Amino acid sequence: MACSGRNGRLCDPVWLSPSLARPFDLAVLMLVVGGGVVALGWAVRPIREVATQITQLGPLNFGYRLPSGGRRGEMSELADSVNGMISRVAAGYESQRRFAADASHELRTPLAVQRTLIEVGLARHPNPDRLAVITEQLLENNERNVRLIESLLVLSESDRGLVSRSALRLDEIAASVIADHRHQAERAQVTITSSLAPRSVIGEDVLLERLVTNLLQNAIKYNRPGGRISVTVGVRPALVVDNTGDDVPADAVARLFEPFRRLNGARIDHSGGAGLGLTIARSITDAHGGSITGHSTGRDGLRIEVWLPTD
Numbered sequence: 001m002a003c004s005g006r007n008g009r010l011c012d013p014v015w016l017s018p019s020l021a022r023p024f025d026l027a028v029l030m031l032v033v034g035g036g037v038v039a040l041g042w043a044v045r046p047i048r049e050v051a052t053q054i055t056q057l058g059p060l061n062f063g064y065r066l067p068s069g070g071r072r073g074e075m076s077e078l079a080d081s082v083n084g085m086i087s088r089v090a091a092g093y094e095s096q097r098r099f100a101a102d103a104s105h106e107l108r109t110p111l112a113v114q115r116t117l118i119e120v121g122l123a124r125h126p127n128p129d130r131l132a133v134i135t136e137q138l139l140e141n142n143e144r145n146v147r148l149i150e151s152l153l154v155l156s157e158s159d160r161g162l163v164s165r166s167a168l169r170l171d172e173i174a175a176s177v178i179a180d181h182r183h184q185a186e187r188a189q190v191t192i193t194s195s196l197a198p199r200s201v202i203g204e205d206v207l208l209e210r211l212v213t214n215l216l217q218n219a220i221k222y223n224r225p226g227g228r229i230s231v232t233v234g235v236r237p238a239l240v241v242d243n244t245g246d247d248v249p250a251d252a253v254a255r256l257f258e259p260f261r262r263l264n265g266a267r268i269d270h271s272g273g274a275g276l277g278l279t280i281a282r283s284i285t286d287a288h289g290g291s292i293t294g295h296s297t298g299r300d301g302l303r304i305e306v307w308l309p310t311d
Contacts, residue, residue, distance in 0.1 A: 165203060196232075203308075204288075207284045211306070218304075247297075285306055
């Protein structure tokens, strides 16, 4: 050791002198930083692996799932969350794929019929009476296509959510829709009764009107001569449409809300709907943060309940 100063007091050791301490501190610092980088790389390696696996996901391998490992921890919880997300995306993709296939089939069938009618008319050189029949059939087929396309557009608009929100009176909307359909119900020999309590809803006027319209038209179409329809507006549920008609099996009710699904049975209105009425009603209800359910009466007709949040 080297000493300096008076009274022979020992000075700091040479190896702790400022001139020699700086290289030592720097080396320690570099060692610590290097070790931290290595440890950090080791810690985030599973995350990089997960990210790599996620980027490889697509419609062809939605069945793949991340291994969650035996031990529970952050990475296991992350894998479970990602797997849940993949399952939801896969279900949504499959639903959209099936819907596109069903829509293509629904459009292709009337177009094929339309082409056949045109070809038959041109090939046989029909007389004016026969030509009038073919023209009427073409017009009816064209109207069905228009209804289907309009329904698809409404479904697309409701699926994207609400464009605007305002305080609306559901009872007033229902009263207006019922008044517009009185004549149609009378022609079908169906009686409409209503009990409309004041009910405010935050939503979009056009979509709520379409919701009530679809439910009422469905109740008229799948009814019977001398039948009835009851429309109720209240708090819980917000809207109930109850109609007589063919018995609906309890296990078939849920399928009625799927696109292009129709319940076999006699109809009063034989115009041939697109099979999207209740699908659109469900989409509109979802857009307003509510839910819609169907219930079989077990003997005569169907009961539809719409639950909407209070404002």
